[in-house]
Amino acid sequence: MRKKALIKVSGTVQGVGFRPFVYRTAGRFGIKGYVKNLGDAGVEILAEGTSGHLEEFIKAIRKDPPVNARINSLTVEWQGSVERTDGFHILPSGGTGSGGTIPPDYGICSLCAKEASSVGERRYRYPLTSCTDCGPRYTILEEIPLDRKNTSYAKFPPCSECSKEYRDPADRRFHAQTIACPRCGPKYFLLDVKGRLVPSPVETAIERLRAGKIVAIKGAGGIHLSCMASDDDAVAEMRRRRGREQKPFAVMSDLEDLKKYAHVSGAEKTLLTSKERPIVVLRKKNSARCLSDLVAPGLDSVGVMLPYTALHQMIFSVIDSPLVMTSANRHAEPMIIGNDEIIRQKAADCYLLHDLEIKNRCDDSVLKIVNKNPVFIRRSRGFVPSPVDLKNPDKNTVLALGAEENDTFCLLKGGNAFQSQHIGNTVNLSTMGFMEEAIERSLKIIAARPDVIACDLHPDFNTGRLAAEFGKRFDAQVIKVQHHHAHLLSLSGEHNLDEMVGICCDGVGYGLDGKAWGGEVFSLKGGLIQRVGHxxxxxxxxxxxxxxxxxxxxxxxxxxxxxxxxxxxxxxxxxxxxxxxxxxxxxxxxxxxxxxxxxxxxxxxxxxxxxxxxxxxxxxxxxxxxxxxxxxxxxxxxxxxxxxxxxxxxxxxxxxxxxxxxxxxxxxxxxxxxxxxxxxxxxxxxxxxxxxxxxxxxxxxxxxxxxxxxxxxxxxxxxxxxxxxxxxNRSVPCGDGGISYGQAAYVSAL
Ligand SMILES: [Zn+2]
Ligand SMILES: [Zn+2]
Ligand SMILES: [Zn+2]
The missing domain is CATH 3.30.420.40 (ATPase, nucleotide binding domain)
Known part of the structure; x- marks a missing residue:
């Protein structure tokens, strides 16, 4: 017997190759109908076929979605009339369902890596090679649904060959929103200090690096400043120009080179090579010549990441020493994303940039293994905007603004806590500007309107002032949360606990008695928090x-x-x-x-x-x-x-x-x-x-x-x-980057 079903899927199902997957699966079971992106980041499928095939089809969708997809819910509505449908189609986006979430940027996948390094391939040495499984998503997104026209790629119409791949169900870039090639896609170019174009951009930039120069390199979520990490003079010059005396720099190198200067455990290797490609804090080896002592002075550790774009791979196919890769901003300012801005800053000797606009700034994520568990020092590129679970019985939409340093914000909607990318030090007004911009973008992408605004108890934080403004604008209640209560609730929220004792230790937070707290023991029980020691x-x-x-x-x-x-x-x-x-x-x-x-x-x-x-x-x-x-x-x-x-x-x-x-x-x-x-x-x-x-x-x-x-x-x-x-803490930072999540947890729990 033939049947027809309307299927709505929510979760991370846009920008991850989900429609092509549904299309192919439909082909496997002879299903007719369509699949389309919904305006709220979900996906809708109309499927018609024999009841046996439909069951198999739905089972296959639940069972093996694409690697980067995450299905939160899949609802099936059986429909009465069964008129014969013709074929199976990917339709233009439209309509709404039960919502979805946007995927983060992922590092280059192995197939793209191979393609970009194979002579004779169309994308040989194309620095921005990506596919349905890898490349930028969140950082290029203006609004949902995640269709090319809503991203920075809108400016780059695909050439005939890319269009052919886009339409070919057998191609791995079938319906890839970031499809591009050297002919039609965004391009890298190199500028000298005076802003003049230099030929052979990537090759020349590599030469300059090897000559001890500082090169600005634009990546996915922002611009890095780079130099040879083995070269004392280059690193010292980087410190001088950045006005950074001692703060450690992160480095990038390939896995083989990294073993020369750092110890890597199995768990650390798993993190390093994951598709999120974060910076991982590793133990340094003593007196490794390929790593200058000036990279992380006085520390026994160094933050390392592996190449995560085709450009990075091109660089490390030539350079066999680690490179310093530090975000190209002045102290306490947000990471630079604009081409003009980086040139104005004059911190580099040349500028390897591309013409793809970064819509959402996203610093590199940083993780460290502590007590055998990976913990976030910074949760940003590769993870944001994927939500973290949080119980939310009252179903309030909460916007939590965090504290001051290392700040993030958090939007709680339903049981999803959307923890923002690293925002930075909100003492700084340009950082506050970035924060406001990022909040506006998130309210749009997540389609949220807050009922409650949460902020720190400190009377003088800029985030507190912003909370009052948002409170007025949305006619929302403003709740102030004591700093260490927020740390405690970040733990109970993440681990879904109603009762616990928490030790919350940090630099400083404004206490309930107006004094500076920072070494506190609390009990959480029966909806009450008590300070039981300090x-x-x-x-x-x-x-x-x-x-x-x-x-x-x-x-x-x-x-x-x-x-x-x-x-x-x-x-x-x-x-x-x-x-x-x-x-x-x-x-x-x-x-x-x-x-x-x-x-x-x-x-x-x-x-x-x-x-x-x-x-x-x-x-x-x-x-x-x-x-x-x-x-x-x-x-x-x-x-x-x-x-x-x-x-x-x-x-x-x-x-x-x-x-x-x-x-x-x-x-x-x-x-x-x-x-x-x-x-x-x-x-x-x-x-x-x-x-x-x-x-x-x-x-x-x-x-x-x-x-x-x-x-x-x-x-x-x-x-x-x-x-x-x-x-x-496992899902959010235990430092102040996790405060906004803790504030949201406080509002939903107490
Ligand atoms: Zn790929
Ligand atoms: Zn093309
Ligand atoms: Zn703190």
Whole structure:
């Protein structure tokens, strides 16, 4: 018997070769009808055939969709009348269904990689080779549905050969929206410092790189600045031009070369070679000649990614050293995407650009294996805009704006939390401009109108001001969420927990009492969050100055532990910008309590230890003293410092005193490691005791300190030893990039 069915599919089904797949599957089962993209990013199929064939057809669609597709729902509506349909067609887009999501950009697939490197192929050495399985999607999208006319490719009408492939069901680019070739597609060109065209763009750019020059290279989500990572002079020049003294640069190289300078585990290799092609933070090998020490000074790790476009492959077919690949923007500004803008900035010696417009800026994603789990330091290219699951019983549409540094925003619609790409430091007005633009684009692509706006509790954040504006515009309620509550809820949201104890440790967040929090233990139970413990409140002499020059924190933390003369002796061995004079001023500030801000920050404790051990005396980028401390403690042994806790408060002064007393007796490596271990043990004890008292089964960690392997491993060990479950962030960053998700989770949970 012949039947007819209207099938609607939601999920990630546009821009992933889904219609061609349905077309081919229909052919296999002799199904007549059509498939089309819907205006809300879903897909509709009308299928007519014998009931047996229809069942098989639907089963095949559910079972083996294309690699990058994700089916969230597939509904079948059987229809009464069965008039004979003629053939099976891919129809123009239109109509709506139950919605869909847009795929992220994926790195070049193996077939395209082979094609672009095979002499005689049409796309031999075509730097922008892509297909239905790979290439840009989100970064070129203006609006849904994901049809060529709604992307930057609209400007490049396909040539006759590309059109033929596009229409040929047997071709792997059948209905590929980014179909292009050297004849019709976007092109790379090279400009010199004066903006003049240089012939043989890719070859010349490679020559310039090898000659130690800095080359701007436009990729999918933005523009990188690149130079040879083996060349000290080139890297030093890059640092000078970027005004970046110490902050590590990411590098790109192929897998074989990378083994010369970094250790790669199986799990790390899987991440590196995944279609998302993120930057992965790897352990450096000692004294590898192909990697200048200036790439990641003072660190035991380096961020590495593999080539992810045909252009990158062309470069690494010639160059066998890693290349620095850093986003080409000034400090705290958004990544540059415009050709004119990069040339105006004059940071490079030449510019390898293309004429395909980047609609949505997307930095490289960064992951690190912590406690055997991959965790996001930054979730951007390759992952955004794929949603993260989040329970949403009230079905409110929530727009959460995050905090301040490393910011992201999050749009919660239904059970999908659309976490934005990395936005950056929102102190900066151009970053705020980018954020507003990205929000507008997302509201359009996701077809959302917020009922609730969430932001940080801090009274002075730009994101708070923006929340008030959006609140007015959408007549939406504005909810302010305490910073560490958001970290906690990012954990419970991701792991779908109603109850847990969470340790939330970071640099600083505005506390419920108006003070600077940053080393907190909370319980979440019965819809209530309680602060059940924290680090000892410490005086920060000079406020922001203490964050920059951590020797000041040492003075504050040890002030009550020593006689003045003894303390002075300890401090005089450290690095104060103005020497002894500054020490006198700092001690006077502490004595009188003038310009001294109290804080429970975990980050500042790491900073103090780093300064006390002579590892880092100035913080030139976020987390620098703590990262260098972690590097210094690598492979150390535990000296067994005592843990002092009183009423849930971990005594960090006693811990710092133990460090101070060990300086002359033990190796820096052992002291650094023992500090991390003891610090973690103190907080773990507070958390585990609370969990046992309240019969809560799960303990977790979040916040920027949860990138520290010793910290997370130690807490996890204590938690598991007591028969409890341990959780850490997996789907969103544990740093402030995960705050917006946590805020959305807060709104939906409480
Ligand atoms: Zn491909
Ligand atoms: Zn073409
Ligand atoms: Zn934070």
């Amino acid at each position: 680090l000892k409140e410490q005086p920060m002499p000079g406020g922001d100055l203490a964050a920059r020059y951590p020797a000041r924190i040492v003075a504050g933390m040890l002030y009550d532990s020593y006689e003045q003369s003894e303390l002075r002796e300890i401090l005089e061995k450290l690095s104060f910008r103005h020497g002894k004079k500054e020490i006198v001023v700092v001690l006077r500030q502490l004595e009188k309590g003038v310009n001294v801000q109290p804080s429970t920050s975990a980050g500042r404790v790491f900073d103090a230890v780093s300064a006390l051990l002579g590892i880092c005396h100035e913080r030139t980028y976020e987390g620098e003293p703590a990262l260098k401390l972690e590097a210094a403690g690598n492979g150390g042994r535990d000296l067994g410092f005592p843990v002092k806790i009183r009423d849930g408060v971990v005594d960090t002064s006693a811990l710092l005193k133990a460090v101070a007393e060990s300086v002359k007796k033990f190796k820096t490596r052992d002291i650094a490691y023992s500090f991390e271990k003891t610090f973690a043990t103190g907080l773990a004890q507070v958390a585990v005791e609370e969990a046992e008292r309240e019969d809560i089964k799960v303990v977790g960690v979040s916040g920027g300190v949860a990138y520290n392997g010793v910290f997370v491993g130690t807490v996890a060990g204590h938690v598991k030893e007591r028969g409890l479950n341990f959780v850490q």
